[in-house]
Amino acid sequence: MSGSPPAGRALAPAHRLVLVVLALTTLLALAIAIAVSFGAAQVPLWQRLLGGAWSDAQQAILLALRLPRVLAAAALGGLLGVAGVAFQALLRNPLADPYVLGVSGGASLGGVVALLAGAAGLGVPVAAFAGALASLIAIERIATSGGRLTVFTLLLTGAIFNAFSAALIYFLQSVASREELSAIVFYLMGRVPSAGLSTLAALWGAGVAITLALFASARDFNALTAGEEGAQQLGVDVERLKRRTFVLGSLATALAVATAGLIGFVGLVVPHILRRLLGPDHRLLLPAAFLGGASFLVLADLAARTLAAPTELPVGVVTALLGGPFFLLLLRRSGPASGEGAGYGARDV
Amino acid sequence: MSEPAPATPLLEARDLTVSYGAHHVLAGVDLDLRPGSVVGLLGPNGAGKSTLVRALSGVLGRFAGTIRIAGKDLRALSRREVARRIAVVPQEPRFEFPFTALEVVVMGRHPHLTGLAFESADDIAIARRALERCGASHLARRPIDQLSSGERQRIVFARALAQQAPVLLLDEPASFLDLRFQVELFDRLRELAEEGTGIVAVLHDLNLAAEYCDRIVLLQAGRVVAAGPTAEVLTYRNLTAVYETEIYVDLNDLTGALVVTPLSSRARRRLQESPPGPDRPPAP
């Protein structure tokens, strides 16, 4: 036994999971605390908590605008992070992000149509979610043949759906009036709303539920490292796993896009960063991606709200500017070895 | 050509046919695997050996005929139940994610774990013992994508061992191994057979097959040309017909093992001076 060289990683027993969850939860709590303290307006939060006085305006800013928005950012980041891990496992491709499978196209199309039809408030997210569901069902049907869900066909169908939705959206943009146009562009660029209580409950509830549901398949995802047939030979019901993952990941994506438009990069970069830090074990990755994605988007949204005050940057711009260089840094540090293992690809066997 | 089996075979295929459209990859294949038996699957490329292994392990979607595991129909079993009974060592192991060698071997315990269970200390101990048995303990913490193909092959073999299944299916398990590790691997297999495991191995190396297998199934173009004890199947007539080149079978006086030699053109000329008998050409 042993005599093992220091390189490499020890096993991931249950207590390592607990450690990771605790650490990331603390990080999230910290991120939320910081995010709530800053914004386009100056609100002396901590003075108040230590017994100072608040104006009505400050109270409204904090409780009606900032806190709901920060909590929404957390839930959205979690949904996107977890969807990213799910799709990267399903497609066995590190370049997968939650939008690649076409559900986001349907969601944004639904949202744009609702905007043009004059829907306000809850109408837009509901229409977007409906669009997402329609795409999900259509794509799943198309990519299933003989009872088997082919990953390659899934990718292609998703790409086509996205292209088609984008074309329709461009068309709608070309015939929209000037006011409608800016509303559409702003919606598509991605913006975290100051969500109402019911929306927050839905986002958080779904986020936690979907993470737990995916976590139940975490060991199966690990087994997928042996390929689809290899995983079957280890006892994994791969067809059921693929379908389940696609549905859960798409639901998470649909919720995120319906609520906040297309916020990019979170679902691509957060799983990667975590995989480099924690290794490929999905039992760690899934909860970590939820908590890590949440922290990431909370901080990105903080930057979006404060860097250009009193105006705001689109949060998608910030996620790209933050996520990109950080990821490149991580790549250079740990070198090309791990992460580009043998056989990355969407080969379907 | 199977003899009547005294007990329920570990693995049994009857009239197995696998086709893609009109093309038959396997046609009417019968196979019996009894505990303690090492069965060699031989045949030229395209004979359907890998397909047979895949069918037996339950990953082929459609096939005609019956496959029974310990008497139970394969189609009636869940994936997990099949995986508890059959472990597979693939020909070219693939690893999509950079797990460490030990993590990969521990995955062999997957069929025995249920729900959200993390592997127990027992599971990890079993995995470590499997690694040790394969002489790969020193590789435990190395990421799998940094290992050589030979090392990876030993890891997947260890994974199959960790699965602790009564049936072991191997698809060319020694293709990348040094001679030393080939011998070690097959010695392990014989040990496992003595412990009661049933083994089916796809082999290209006829001499390895001759040495380690007690039964041979010889395939050509999807059909079983011959099946039975090694000495009965590995004959000049059978091998030459199936491999479409002259193959000389002899007995090694020292070890008592069959020696299989494909004849080069030079060797054929030498032998023409003394024409061969039906099964065993006389020593030159």
Add this chain to the structure above:
Amino acid sequence: MTTRRPAPLVGRFAALGLLACWACGTPPQPRAAGGERIAVMAPSAAETLVELGVADRIVAVGDFVDWPPEIARLPKIGAYDAPNAERLVELGVTQLFTAASQAGRGEHSKLERLGIRVVALDTSTFAGTLASMAECGRAVGRVPEADALLATIEARIQAVRARAAAAPRRRVLVAVGHDPVYVAGPGSHLDTLVTLAGGENVAHDALSPYQMMALEAVLERAPEVIVDSADNKPGSPHGLAAGIWGRWPFLPAVAGGRVAFVDPWRLLVPGPRLAEMAELMGRLVHPELFGEPQPEDFAGAPRGGGEE
């Protein structure tokens, strides 16, 4: 380009026939003022030209020109930077009045080469609007009329400025969009109107004339007057009412009943109505000096004519 002409095909032939006659009859270069055929893209320039009395020369308008009613029904030839060159030539247009823009320059030189004189105007700023009116006068040979118009407008604006000069600056928010809140910042004519009416734009540090502003910032800056010209959909509220701003009752504008929903037509198109706009802004910001705003101050264009 749907119009009330009896049969579109006949109309096209008629236009082509006219074009043929005109092409045969008139040399392409020097244009006598009387024979001009005008296309006007910018709504503010359209209003100016009608004020100057040359409505009869206008043969085509941009997609967003809906006012005054005399020209609202004319053929539409495109939006902003992209007037349909074919249609312009077909209609025998000799002068094109449009908003100056970088993007349009290429288009403009092409039109010049086709024999159409392009008059590019700055219609986004306050000062630019006044200068544009003078330039329109020169372009159509109505200089005395333009001067008179400008003199009246400037006098009324000066009156507003003088009356509000000594009054305390009130914090004003001019909102041109909801969710997110879009505000009028420095460089827009609305910003100038606010200042001369005795107000202080809460969006004074915005980086562009029209920009999105975080709601937090709006709340923090506690505007005392809110002028909301965001919606022009039928059924949008008009008048002094809290409306959606009632969600924040602590805002001085809401508490003091000084939230005004004004149809965009009233304030958003700078042009000959600048004086009316200044007086309206005075009533909104300092009603104690200029009088309370009346119901017609909030409504859209009279006789259902369009908005921007």
